[in-house]
Amino acid sequence: MKTDIILAGVGGQGILSIAAVIGLAAVKEDLYIKQSEIHGMSQQGGEVYSHLRLSDRPIHSDMIPKGQGDLILGVEPLESLRYLPYLKKEGWLVTNTSPYENIDNYPDPGQLFEEIRKLPHHLLVDAAALAREAGSARAANMVMLGAAEPFIQVSDDHLIAAIRELFARKGEKVVETNIKAFKAGKAAAERVG
Amino acid sequence: MEEKLFLLGDEAVAQAALDAGVSGCYAYPGTPSTEIMEYVQASRQAAGSGVVREWSANEKTAMEAALGMSYAGRRAMVCMKHVGLNVAADTFMNAAITGVNGGLVVVVADDPSMHSSQNEQDSRYYGHFAQIPVLEPSDQQEAYNMVREAFDLSERYGVPVLLRLVTRLSHSRTGIRRQPPREQNPLRLPSDPKQFVLLPSIARRRYRQLLADRPKFMEESEREDGHNSYTRHEGARRGILACGLAYNYLMENFPGGVPYHVLKVSFYPLPDKLVRQLFADSDEIIVLEEGYPFAEEMLLGVPPRTEPVIRGRLDGTLPRDGELDPWLVGKALGLDLEDPEETPGLAVPRPPSFCPGCGHIDVYKALNVAMEKYGAGRVFSDIGCYTMGALPPYNAINSCVDMGASITMAVGAADAGLVPSVAVIGDSTLTHSGMTGLLDAVNKKSPVTIIISDNDVTAMTGGQLPAGLGKIEQICLGVGVEKEHLHTIVPLRKHHEENVKIMEEELAYEGVSVIVARRECVRVAAARKKNKNR
CATH class of the missing domain: 3.40.50.970 (Thiamin diphosphate (ThDP)-binding fold, Pyr/PP domains)
Structure with a gap:
């Protein structure tokens, strides 16, 4: 078993929280894991990504080799496209549809979706709406984690336990909102799948 | 299974220093090294054992304080990004001459590809310049283990030891196995009260001592159970010299085993004997290293050797600048890898920007x-x-x-x-x-x-x-x-x-x-x- 995931978004969108949840869950399952993160300058509203590698055998490279990623998980549609060089031909692109427009030359979102639909395996999720329904627009990242659940070979129980662990210090309400968001994302993915 | 910690490379270094009985951690923040000190500052273990862990005004004051702690017999670690070592270079170069009393480990995180930096200078040159041992881990577990050893080495030979990290190792998280913690050193003055007085007459004596110890560093470099290892592949004509993180990119491309001779380097000075053996066994050697062509230039020599053929960043086998990745390494080794998809033109760059309201x-x-x-x-x-x-x-x-x-x-x-x-x-x-x-x-x-x-x-x-x-x-x-x-x-x-x-x-x-x-x-x-x- 080996799963290579590229997480993509903009600094501040909670990419590293998604990575941390999957990481914590994977550790509970005794999987080998490597999770490469971007810190520093790009975190200030710039492009941010994380490479997450899970395997039942030791992993060598921290970076996913180009053309070998199983899944791009985007919290932002433009950012999800940026990392296509890392996706394998039969890989999946799963992304939130809400654009984060903090640059002047942000492309027409319609064109972005058209580009995404060219891929053989893609899934567009309105994570912003689902997150609001769950109780907080900030939980869009957990909606996307839920939407990616079918592609990640880590059990739900462990993922939910990891969400609890990660958000515990922010109080029970935040924990519940994030779990609700996760479940909403998962349901959305299952409807399509 | 024993419990593993899920840590960034930087955090593994920090935890290792705490487990090695460090008494003081000194640093100025700088990507990709910042998380080392942040981990020590947040650590209950550090609080419980009274480890000194405030930010310093700059890298030079940090290194001087660390040297002072070493003078007093205790173990000290100083952490910075690559360009921070320029600031601390005066102390660094002279600390190689004074030598240490308590173990002194200098951790420098390089930033090839300049993700958050103004250059991509390679700190291995500084280690070479100061003529002290340099350790370069290939993964986070090795980083943990090496910090423990670096303190021991530093005390065994009485010199500072440089640990070189790179961004991808510093900022990648994985499971880490700990070793049992060691007690801190007691306060103990240097046996020679003049050791740290670099008046010319004493400095000359100290420098000769450093030079006299060079063969011992080479013995460490060539040790059978050490960090440099040579694996011969029967029948192969090609050899690979893979330094630090690059070794992982090599292994990634050959899940079933590398069909070449491989010299894995994680300790400098380069191991003479093992390099000689690699030369004898190979018609062609490809050097894989993150940063500048440090080892490649040494292998080439002056005038550049033609047998065996040395390939790497200097002859265009690999790009001259920027960080390596598994794909680049695979291509350089001639693997039949498909060209990756290109990023669609629509995905325009999104540079960092001021926070709203800044x-x-x-x-x-x-x-x-x-x-x-x-x-x-x-x-x-x-x-x-x-x-x-x-x-x-x-x-x-x-x-x-x-x-x-x-x-x-x-x-x-x-x-x-x-x-x-x-x-x-x-x-x-x-x-x-x-x-x-x-x-x-x-x-x-x-x-x-x-x-x-x-x-x-x-x-x-x-x-x-x-x-x-x-x-x-x-x-x-x-x-x-x-x-x-x-x-x-x-x-x-x-x-x-x-x-x-x-x-x-x-x-x-x-x-x-x-x-x-x-x-x-x-x-x-x-x-x-x-x-x-x-």
């Missing part, structure tokens, strides 16, 4: 207006969030070179006749390396206007406590800035007109003016509010 924005808006009558090209800046003032729509600054260079470059430009010249520097950068330059400016009454864009925090690296908190005006006055030409303003839209006016007046003054533009970092303010409400 005080630096108001500083630049006011400065741009105040500078209108003088024209562009007069604003020297420095390293921090405010460097983004170089980007549109502000296009407000004309330099960013090293920590503190804004003030001194403005002084030099004013010397050349560019009057007025302006410096924009942050509070943390000022206390890092700007204060001495300010003193130069005051002493020569240089016609410069210095704007200290003070957000009460070291923001770019994530919000560390700055050394000059609450002391900026006192520092300026203490250095000799005239009271009448020291102003404190609040960079807010509602103060725009008066801020422009103050800047215009001071730009017209033919002497040193300092304008402290102070408003708390919006991210820090938000975090503080959130903590209060909890």
Whole structure:
């Protein structure tokens, strides 16, 4: 078993929280894991990504080799496209549809979706709406984690336990909102799948 | 299964130092090294054992304090990014001559591809320059293990030991197995009271000692159970020399085993014997290393050797600059890898930008207006969030070179006749390396206007406590800035007109003016509010 995931978004969108949840869950399952993160300058509203590698055998490279990623998980549609060089031909692109427009030359979102639909395996999720329904627009990242659940070979129980662990210090309400968001994302993915 | 910690490479280094009985950790924040100190600061283990762990004003003061702790017999670690070692280089080079008493480990995180840096210098050259042992882990577990050993090595040979990290290792998280913790050293003076007195007569003796120890470092490098290992592949004509992280990229490409001779290097000086063996077994050697072609140049020699053929970054087998990745390494080894998809043109770059509401924005808006009558090209800046003032729509600054260079470059430009010249520097950068330059400016009454864009925090690296908190005006006055030409303003839209006016007046003054533009970092303010409400 080996799963290579590229997480993509903009600094501040909670990419590293998604990575941390999957990481914590994977550790509970005794999987080998490597999770490469971007810190520093790009975190200030710039492009941010994380490479997450899970395997039942030791992993060598921290970076996913180009053309070998199983899944791009985007919290932002433009950012999800940026990392296509890392996706394998039969890989999946799963992304939130809400654009984060903090640059002047942000492309027409319609064109972005058209580009995404060219891929053989893609899934567009309105994570912003689902997150609001769950109780907080900030939980869009957990909606996307839920939407990616079918592609990640880590059990739900462990993922939910990891969400609890990660958000515990922010109080029970935040924990519940994030779990609700996760479940909403998962349901959305299952409807399509 | 034994419990593993899920740690960044940086955090593994920090945990290892704590487990190795470190008594003091010294650092100045800098990507990709910052998380080492942050981990030590957050650690209950460190709190419980009283490990010293405050940020230093800069990398040089950090290294000097670490050397002082080593003098007193205790173990010390000092951490910085690659360019930080330039700042600390004076101490670093001389610490190789004084030697150590308690173990001293210098951790330097290089940033190939310049993700968050102004260059991609390779710290292995510094280790070579100082003639001390350098350890370069290939993964996070090795980093953990090596810190433990680095302290032992440092005490065994009485020299500082350099641990070289790179961004991808520092900022990647994985499961780490710990070793049982070791007690801290007791306070113990050096047996030779003159060891650290580098008067020429003593320095010559100390230097000869360092040179005499070189063969011992080579023995370490060639040790069978050490960090350099040679694996011969029967029948192969090609050899690979893989340093540090690059070894993992090699292994990634050959899940079933590498069909070449492989010399894995994680300890420098390079192992003479093993390199000789690699030469004897191979017609062609490919050197894989992150950073500069350090090992490749050594293997090539002068004049460049032709047998075996040495390939790597110098002959174009690999790119001359930028970090490696598994795909580049696979291609260099001639594997039949498909060209990856290209990023669609629609996915335009998204550079970092100021946070909405950031005080630096108001500083630049006011400065741009105040500078209108003088024209562009007069604003020297420095390293921090405010460097983004170089980007549109502000296009407000004309330099960013090293920590503190804004003030001194403005002084030099004013010397050349560019009057007025302006410096924009942050509070943390000022206390890092700007204060001495300010003193130069005051002493020569240089016609410069210095704007200290003070957000009460070291923001770019994530919000560390700055050394000059609450002391900026006192520092300026203490250095000799005239009271009448020291102003404190609040960079807010509602103060725009008066801020422009103050800047215009001071730009017209033919002497040193300092304008402290102070408003708390919006991210820090938000975090503080959130903590209060909890």
